[in-house]
Amino acid sequence: MQPNPTLDQLQILVTVAETGSFSAAGRKLNRAQSVISYAIANLEAQLGLKLFERDGTREPQLTGIGRAMLEDAQRMVGVLQRIRSRVDGYHQGLEAEVALAVDVALPSPVLVRVLKAFEAQFPTVTLRLHIGTLGLIPDLVVNGQADLGIGGLLGDVDVHLVRIGFMSMVPAAAPHHPLALLPKPVALEDLREHTQLVVTDQSERTRGHDYGVFAYRTWRLTDMRTKHILMREGLGWGGLPRWLIAEDLAKGRLVELDLEPFKEVSSPMFAMHRSDRSPKPAAAWLVEQFKRELGSFNEFEPNEMPEEEPKLYNEPGPVG
Structure with a gap:
């Protein structure tokens, strides 16, 4: 059985393709050009394929099969990078998953923009999203099914509140x-x-x-x-x-x-989490992002709202 390509060989393949030469790849990876050339030659020998055209060209050019192999190598290197990011995040206290409960009354453009930014900011963090109405949002937070809730406040609930808009x-x-x-x-x-x-x-x-x-x-x-x-x-x-x-x-x-x-x-909307638990980095980032996006979506910023606005679901109003 032929030996499998190593992740190091695949990373070198990707770097050579990205930089356009063995010497540039060596500089980027802080390795001698001879080491880069040797790694590519070994990879070609293991696979029984010619990945680069070297003769008659100023710089190595990917062959047809080399371009196909590059796509596979990029996927493998991407997985490796995600593994490294997840490990680094764990050491920094980043949660592996965030369970988010959102009231359906939250403007959907706000939710979409926040989640797009979340995906870019925390690619290794899994999201579990609950959509509900009224008291379901604080209930999910209180019973621990959601790390963070976004919605109005219904009655007296023992949660920590951050007003994010209206x-x-x-x-x-x-x-x-x-x-x-x-x-x-x-x-x-x-x-x-x-x-x-x-x-x-x-x-x-x-x-x-x-x-x-x-x-x-x-x-x-x-x-x-x-x-x-x-x-x-x-x-x-x-x-x-x-x-x-x-x-x-x-x-x-x-x-x-x-x-x-x-x-x-006009009724306030809150980010809420359990009083006995502080939000971890990704959840804390979500609170600020929701506040920013909802503030720009509204006619004026949340902190410019009147102090005595009616409370959502707590007082008579067009909730029904």
Whole structure:
């Protein structure tokens, strides 16, 4: 059986291809040119293949099979680099995995930008992502299923909070919905007569309690996306994040309701972790990244919000 190429030989192959010469590869790897040439010659002998054309050329040129082998070598060297990065990260206290729980109310462009940056910043850290609503986010943090939660605060929860921004909830309905056709502002007695679509808490935190529910008749849903679809079809009214329905409002698929009981509510969003656990490097980086991205997404920075803004889910507002 022929000996397998070593990782050192493959790294030399990649370096020669990247630098364009044996001498340049030697300088980059801090080795003599003769050592580089010898390693490539040994690799070619082991494989029984000619990887570089040397005759009649000023610098070695990859052969056809050499280019194919280079792709394989680059993958192997990439794996080696990830192994080294993971080991270095472990020695520096970097977690192997981050479990992240995110409220669906968080603007999806913010989530995507943060996760793209996370992938680039921590390529060796595995991500476990939970998407939920209402009390499910703090519950996942408290019971240890999530290292970090991003969302509003529902009731009293023993977690450490960092305010990262705010989220605006807007009462809305389809343009042909009866509430959209009434004189403005719509009185509470009129509001109560029309079905309100309400997202229910997937946790036990608010069982038996309603927040921001005004109608006598409600349809209870388990997710905000379904609520959004039903509202566009005129099957009820309710509150939805402004970022989620901005295009619908602009194109007339939904209209913002002018209601006597409440208007748009800007409510704080938090990063949260257990009080008895400090976030490790990747989770701590996520907190700051969410704060930065949500701050730029909002109309103004989180620290410029009024001090007495309504608290998400804790006080009456268009949460339903």
